[in-house]
Amino acid sequence: xxxxxxxxxxxxxxxxxxxxxxxxxxxxxxxxxxxxxxxxxxxxxxxxxxxxxxxxxxxxxxxxxxxxxxxxxxxxxxxxxxxxxxxxxxxxxxxxxxxxxxxxxxxxxxxxxx
Amino acid sequence: xxxxxxxxxxxxxxxxxxxxxxxxxxxxxxxxxxxxxxxxxxxxxxxxxxxxxxxxxxxxxxxxxxxxxxxxxxxxxxxxxxxxxxxxxxxxxxxxxxxxxxxxxxxxxxx
Numbered sequence: 001x002x003x004x005x006x007x008x009x010x011x012x013x014x015x016x017x018x019x020x021x022x023x024x025x026x027x028x029x030x031x032x033x034x035x036x037x038x039x040x041x042x043x044x045x046x047x048x049x050x051x052x053x054x055x056x057x058x059x060x061x062x063x064x065x066x067x068x069x070x071x072x073x074x075x076x077x078x079x080x081x082x083x084x085x086x087x088x089x090x091x092x093x094x095x096x097x098x099x100x101x102x103x104x105x106x107x108x109x110x111x112x113x114x
Numbered sequence: 115x116x117x118x119x120x121x122x123x124x125x126x127x128x129x130x131x132x133x134x135x136x137x138x139x140x141x142x143x144x145x146x147x148x149x150x151x152x153x154x155x156x157x158x159x160x161x162x163x164x165x166x167x168x169x170x171x172x173x174x175x176x177x178x179x180x181x182x183x184x185x186x187x188x189x190x191x192x193x194x195x196x197x198x199x200x201x202x203x204x205x206x207x208x209x210x211x212x213x214x215x216x217x218x219x220x221x222x223x224x225x
Contacts, residue, residue, distance in 0.1 A: 004155060004157070031211045040123065042159070043215040050211060058212070094211065099147040101207035105157025110196055 003027070004106035006091050012112045018076040021109050023091030028079045029097040032074035033103065034058075034066060037088040047072055050096060115206040118206050120216025127223050133191040135219045137204035140185070147180065149189050152199050160187075161202070190223075194223045 009021035022027055025032065033048040035058075035066030054068050063064040063085060067075045074093075088110050092103040120137045127133045137165065139147075148163035164171045164178040177190040185210045191198055204216040 035215075040217055042120070042217040043213075045212065045214075048211065058221050061141060062159045070137075090159070096211065101148050101205075101213065102160045104211060105159065107155065 004091055004093055006089075006106040006109050008109050009107065010110050010112075010114065013078075013081050014114055015082060017078075017081050018114075019081050019113075020076075021076040021089055021091075021111070021112065023074045023076070023093075023106055023108050024072055025074075025104070026072065027104070028048040028071065028091065029093035029104070030071075031094045031103075031112055032068065033092040033094075034064075034074065034076045035090045035092065037090055037108070043090065046076065046105075081111075082098070084109065084114050086113045087111060118204060118214050118216040120204050120219060120221060123217065124138070124220045127194045127221065127225055129194065129213055129225050130195060131194050131223075131225070133194045133198065133221055134188055134190045135202055135204070135221070136186065137216050138184075138186045139206050139214075141206070142185070142207040143208065146188050147178070147208055148205050149176075149178065150203045150205060150208065151200050152203065152218075157171070158201075191221075194221075196223045196225050199223050 004025045029078045034046040035043040049055045049068040065077045090108045091106040094100040150158035151161040151163045152158040179214045180187045205213045
């Protein structure tokens with residue numbers, strides 16, 4: 001079974017702190033994604049990566065950056081956390097090619113910024 | 115911005131009933147239309163998907179109906195069970211790897 005793990009289930013940070021969210025997948029997937037999930041807004045794509053050291057902005061990249069130094073690991077960085085970044089963050093991975101509509105998600109990190 | 119609009123936001127169905135969730139999209143350059151199911155405390159998981167050249171796909175109690183001319187698709191859950199209670203997301207897949215998700219529907223199936 002594909003497994004996507006996220007470093008924390010719950011995280012509480014203060015405004016202005018730098019926050020790192022880590023994601024690891026064990027199925028050698030080329031693509032990795034970071035989403036945030038908010039009630040009534042669904043899942044919104046922050047960034048995605050289709051290869052090591054490659055990244056592309058999603059729909060809401062402002063205030064975030066990412067890093068992918070190894071194929072299995074994709075990190076989301078909040079340079080200076082703000083209260084409006086309080087949310088559920090979901091990492092996902094997929095194969096490239098025609099089957100890449102099937103994304104495998106981690107359990108999520110609920111981040112609270114106070 | 116390309117969008118996928120999903121309704122209703124929440125749905126309560128009696129056990130044994132039919133649950134219907136609807137989605138509409140704005141762009142024709144999508145390759146697949148998947149549905150994801152999310153249980154509390156878990157990440158979403160692929161439930162069923164359809165290609166735009168197919169009008170219906172059925173897997174067990176779950177059926178996707180697709181209307182290309184109307185740019186609409188829907189998920190039907192037959193004989194709904196309390197174990198189906200979850201949040202459901204429709205999505206549209208763009209070539210290149212991106213999924214665009216709907217807003218989600220919280221389904222509650224009452225015993």
